[in-house]
Amino acid sequence: MKRTYTHLADGRQLIYYDRRDDADRSAPDERELPDPPPPSELRLDPLMDEQVAIAAHRQTRVNRPGGSDCPLCPSKPGQLSEIPAADYEVAVFENRFPAFSHREGGTGRCEVVVFSPEHDQSFATLPLPQVRTVVEAWADRSDELAGLPGVRQVFVFENRGAEIGATLPHPHGQIYAYPMLPPRTRRVLETLKNYDGDLFGDVLAAEQADGSRIVGTSEHWTAFVPRAARWPFEVHFFPHRGVRGLAALRGEERDSFGPLYQDVLRRLDAVYDMPMPYVSAWHQAPVGERAGWRLHLQLYSNRRAPDKLKFLAGSESAMGVFINDIRPEEAARLLRAAL
Amino acid sequence: MKRTYTHLADGRQLIYYDRRDDADRSAPDERELPDPPPPSELRLDPLMDEQVAIAAHRQTRVNRPGGSDCPLCPSKPGQLSEIPAADYEVAVFENRFPAFSHREGGTGRCEVVVFSPEHDQSFATLPLPQVRTVVEAWADRSDELAGLPGVRQVFVFENRGAEIGATLPHPHGQIYAYPMLPPRTRRVLETLKNYDGDLFGDVLAAEQADGSRIVGTSEHWTAFVPRAARWPFEVHFFPHRGVRGLAALRGEERDSFGPLYQDVLRRLDAVYDMPMPYVSAWHQAPVGERAGWRLHLQLYSNRRAPDKLKFLAGSESAMGVFINDIRPEEAARLLRAAL
Numbered sequence: 145m146k147r148t149y150t151h152l153a154d155g156r157q158l159i160y161y162d163r164r165d166d167a168d169r170s171a172p173d174e175r176e177l178p179d180p181p182p183p184s185e186l187r188l189d190p191l192m193d194e195q196v197a198i199a200a201h202r203q204t205r206v207n208r209p210g211g212s213d214c215p216l217c218p219s220k221p222g223q224l225s226e227i228p229a230a231d232y233e234v235a236v237f238e239n240r241f242p243a244f245s246h247r248e249g250g251t252g253r254c255e256v257v258v259f260s261p262e263h264d265q266s267f268a269t270l271p272l273p274q275v276r277t278v279v280e281a282w283a284d285r286s287d288e289l290a291g292l293p294g295v296r297q298v299f300v301f302e303n304r305g306a307e308i309g310a311t312l313p314h315p316h317g318q319i320y321a322y323p324m325l326p327p328r329t330r331r332v333l334e335t336l337k338n339y340d341g342d343l344f345g346d347v348l349a350a351e352q353a354d355g356s357r358i359v360g361t362s363e364h365w366t367a368f369v370p371r372a373a374r375w376p377f378e379v380h381f382f383p384h385r386g387v388r389g390l391a392a393l394r395g396e397e398r399d400s401f402g403p404l405y406q407d408v409l410r411r412l413d414a415v416y417d418m419p420m421p422y423v424s425a426w427h428q429a430p431v432g433e434r435a436g437w438r439l440h441l442q443l444y445s446n447r448r449a450p451d452k453l454k455f456l457a458g459s460e461s462a463m464g465v466f467i468n469d470i471r472p473e474e475a476a477r478l479l480r481a482a483l
Numbered sequence: 484m485k486r487t488y489t490h491l492a493d494g495r496q497l498i499y500y501d502r503r504d505d506a507d508r509s510a511p512d513e514r515e516l517p518d519p520p521p522p523s524e525l526r527l528d529p530l531m532d533e534q535v536a537i538a539a540h541r542q543t544r545v546n547r548p549g550g551s552d553c554p555l556c557p558s559k560p561g562q563l564s565e566i567p568a569a570d571y572e573v574a575v576f577e578n579r580f581p582a583f584s585h586r587e588g589g590t591g592r593c594e595v596v597v598f599s600p601e602h603d604q605s606f607a608t609l610p611l612p613q614v615r616t617v618v619e620a621w622a623d624r625s626d627e628l629a630g631l632p633g634v635r636q637v638f639v640f641e642n643r644g645a646e647i648g649a650t651l652p653h654p655h656g657q658i659y660a661y662p663m664l665p666p667r668t669r670r671v672l673e674t675l676k677n678y679d680g681d682l683f684g685d686v687l688a689a690e691q692a693d694g695s696r697i698v699g700t701s702e703h704w705t706a707f708v709p710r711a712a713r714w715p716f717e718v719h720f721f722p723h724r725g726v727r728g729l730a731a732l733r734g735e736e737r738d739s740f741g742p743l744y745q746d747v748l749r750r751l752d753a754v755y756d757m758p759m760p761y762v763s764a765w766h767q768a769p770v771g772e773r774a775g776w777r778l779h780l781q782l783y784s785n786r787r788a789p790d791k792l793k794f795l796a797g798s799e800s801a802m803g804v805f806i807n808d809i810r811p812e813e814a815a816r817l818l819r820a821a822l
Contacts, residue, residue, distance in 0.1 A: 184806075187711035190686050192667070193674045196711040197806045200813065243798065243806040301797035309794025320798060327670075327803030328531070335532045347529050372526035372535040425801035442801055455648025456795050458640035459582065459659060462764035462781055464666030467523075467536045467582040474539065 145280050152226065153177045156238035161281045163233060163273060171219070171228040183245045186323065195324045197243045216258050216314035232261050234277045236285055236319075244323060251294035251323035257281060259315040266315055266419070267302065268409035275402035279390070282319075282426070283398070287391040289321040290431045297322045297329055297430040300390065305421025307453055308446055317424070329430055336436045344438035348382045357476040360407055364400040367408050369476040374466035376448035377415070377422075377475050379408055381441040389428035389439050407483075408443065414482035416450045484619050491565065492516045495577035500620045502572060502612060510558070510567040522584045525662065534663045541580040548651070555597050555653035571600050573616045575624055575658075583662060590633035590662035596620060598654040605654055605758070606641065607748035614741035618729070621658075621765070622737070626730040628660040629770050636661045636668055636769040639729065644760025646792055647785055656763070668769055675775045683777035687721045696815040699746055703739040706747050708815040713805035715787035716754070716761075716814050718747055720780035728767035728778050746822075747782065753821035755789045 148160040148169040154177040160169045181201035189196055215226045227235050235258045244252030259278050260270055270278070286298045302317035303310040325333070336343055348366060351357060357369040359379055367381045381404070387393055393401075412420040422445045429437035446454045448469050459465045487499040487508040493516040499508045520540035528535055548554070554565045566574050574597045583591025598617050599609055609617070625637045641656035642649040664672070675682055687705060690696060696708040698718055706720045720743070726732055732740075751759040761784045768776035785793045787808050798804045 189709070189711040189713070190682065191674060192670050193677075194670070194803070196713050197804065198711075198810055199806050200808060200810045299798070299802055301801060303796040309792075309796040318797070320802075320804075322802075322804065324804075326798075328801065331531050331533070331666075331803075335530060338532075343529065370528070372528040372537075374528070374535050423797045423801055425797055427801075444801075453648075455642075456800065457642040457648040458657070458762045458764055459638070459665075461795065462640060462667065462762055462766075462783075463638055463659075463661075464533070464670075465536065465659075465661065465663075467538050467541070469538060469541050471537055471539045 145277070147284065150228075152228075152237065154180055154240075156180070156240065158227065158235065158237040159281075159285075160229065160232055161234040161236070161277050161284070163277055167233070169229060169232075171230065173224075173228045175224045180245075181241065184243055186244075192327075194327050199241075199243050201241060214263055214312070214314050216256070216312060216316055217263050218261050226256075227258065232258070233274065234258065234260075234281050236281055239318070244320060251292075253289060253292065253295070253319075253321040255285060255289075255319040255321075257285070257300075257317045257319060259317065263314050266304070266409075267424075268406055268413060270315070270406070272402055272406075275406065276398065278317075279393075279398045279401060283390040283393060285319055286389055286428060289319065290389075290391075292321060294323045295321040295431055296325050298389070298428055299326070300426040300428070302422075302424040304424070305419060307421035308423060310421075325430055329427070332427075332437075333430070333433065333435065339436070342386070343436055344382065344440065345386060348384070356473045359411070359476055359479045360404050362400045362404040364397045365404050367404055369472040369479070371472060373444075373468055373472040373475065375444035375446065376454055376468065376470045377412060377420070377479070378442070378444035378472075379412075379479070381405065381408075381443070383439055386438045388434070388437055390426065392439070405441075408479070411479045411482040412443075412445060415478050416447065418450065420445045420447055421453075484616070486623065489567075491567075491576065493519055493579075495519070495579065497566065497574060497576040498620075498624075499568065499571055500573040500575070500616050500623070502616055506572070508568060508571075510569065512563075512567045514563045519584075520580065523582055525583075531666075533666050536582045538580075538582050541582070553602055553651070553653050555595070555651060555655055556602050557600050565595075566597065571597070572613065573597065573599075573620050575620055578657070583659060590631075592628060592631065592634070592658075592660040594624060594628075594658040594660075596624070596639075596656045596658060598656065602653050605643070605748075606763075607745055607752060609654075609745070611741055611745075614745065615737065617656075618732075618737045618740060622729040622732060624658055625728055625767060628658065629728075629730075631660060633662045634660040634770055635664050637728070637767055638665070639765040639767070641761075641763040643763070644758060646760035647762060649760075664769055668766070671766075671776075672769070672772065672774065678775070681725070682775055683721065683779065684725060687723070695812045698750070698815055698818045699743050701739045701743040703736045704743050706743055708811040708818070710811055712783075712807055712811040712814065714783035714785065715793055715807065715809040716751060716759070716818070717781070717783035717811075718751075718818070720744065720747075720782070722778055725777045727773070727776055729765065731778070744780075747818070750818045750821040751782075751784060754817050755786065757789065759784045759786055760792075 146162040153173040184199035239254040242254035299320040351368045485501040492512040523538035578593040581593035638659040690707045764781045
């Protein structure tokens, strides 16, 4: 795996990941770019004791541009994008409109991970070697970002589909290096502290023993709808070995993830025979925390019927109480039957 | 204030609230209704140690019916709704598709609060005496529901607008009597436990002293955009006196709420000159808890521009970290300038 560090015209970092050792990554960014926006501000909500990011500059970001204006396609003459190369495999760069940033005293960092040079691809249909390169990039960036001063957790994720708020259709994910412990992470750490035993191992063993919510397995992973799923379609991927994060996955565990993940993504798209909007969220151990954490992927869609989305209305968004309209066993059955 | 308890054809309770003591509420429910759906199920998410409601029966609920099929309009011959009366002022009834229910061993209860007999009204434009009747109904139901066995917190709220997931356009709110402590409430209780002093009083005093985020005041209430607002437009209403819940509000405090609240709702609609989708959420003290809680209303919209909604994508919905695209001071300024 070849990794090439470069910079964009406004100083942001761009990193290419290539399987081929002879890939030429010398193309310069020939755009004239404005100065980076001011850093976002973190403010404490005193009632919840939680940090909120105020990032007013993001209002001007591009929303679902067409093919020729896509900032993630390879550059060509007269059509310069965020990626100067005329072709690439996987590229990672600092977000131009970051929710968190490392500049001017801010802490944290936001990166974009471009999964493919092809605008109309989706993760579900990437060639398997390409998936493997993405996993390498995730692991490598997670490792490096966890080492930045002030970073408390590295969050690797993908928002896919306009229905869930993705602003760019070109296949890509993001990485947030949070300068604080996110609320969900704090909550899980609290549960771990109060749990006597191997929480994640016990959850996995219970799902394997029950079987009714399993969607798929591979040699090193199990994918299941959790018994208390919050979303109409929600699938968790647990590695069989207790590892803290993506960087700790062995080669065979990385190999074994892609086919299972792509199979489940294709099932999601097949359930209603339409591309399913989804969030795919890697929950890695926070920096410096060990206490029983196990890496897991939470994949979920807000679609609850072909013509209906689940909204986070009053109960969910004001109180945090989720109401799921599809029984988890039924969601698992639909996914198993979809292909 | 006259309160009349009646029942619908399937046994659900219906309560009328009337200013007039001679209102006739004897009209029977003449529909033939199917049996109530099975109760929803509460399941524990073992990683978060939080309860999730699995309520599969709600998939069949009506979505945004037209005027003649509206289940909240007064009944007339050949057009029987959830409310048998030919006219009414404010009506409260048990939800036919509850997320929580008291039947067959379930605990909790979900009610619908109909704000007006007029289908095309909105809370912002109700006559003031009507608003006062709604406040009476909220307080009365909060008091009664808090006394049901197993109820831990009474949540009075309104989801308004299709963009935020409201399924009925007729002006109405809801009440959930939760059989558990909701996650947001647990979080605030934790903050209160660790805070030395009057947390809510200090937050209110700080906002009043700063002034830049105040949207409006009345004799007994202050409305402000919180310093760490999570939503593009978010306004909190604090009573000046520390009260635990709606039932504890004095007459003059109830009188003083409506005009301020309606003023802010009208400003929300005026900001972009279009009806603003919103969630309006009353945070009352949980049952039996005293520790420094103060009643407060959290009103927020997911609209961040005339043509853009804020989505709870990866960071918000998977990690709980909110990113707000509008500075709270700017949101307050827009609301102050809107009328």
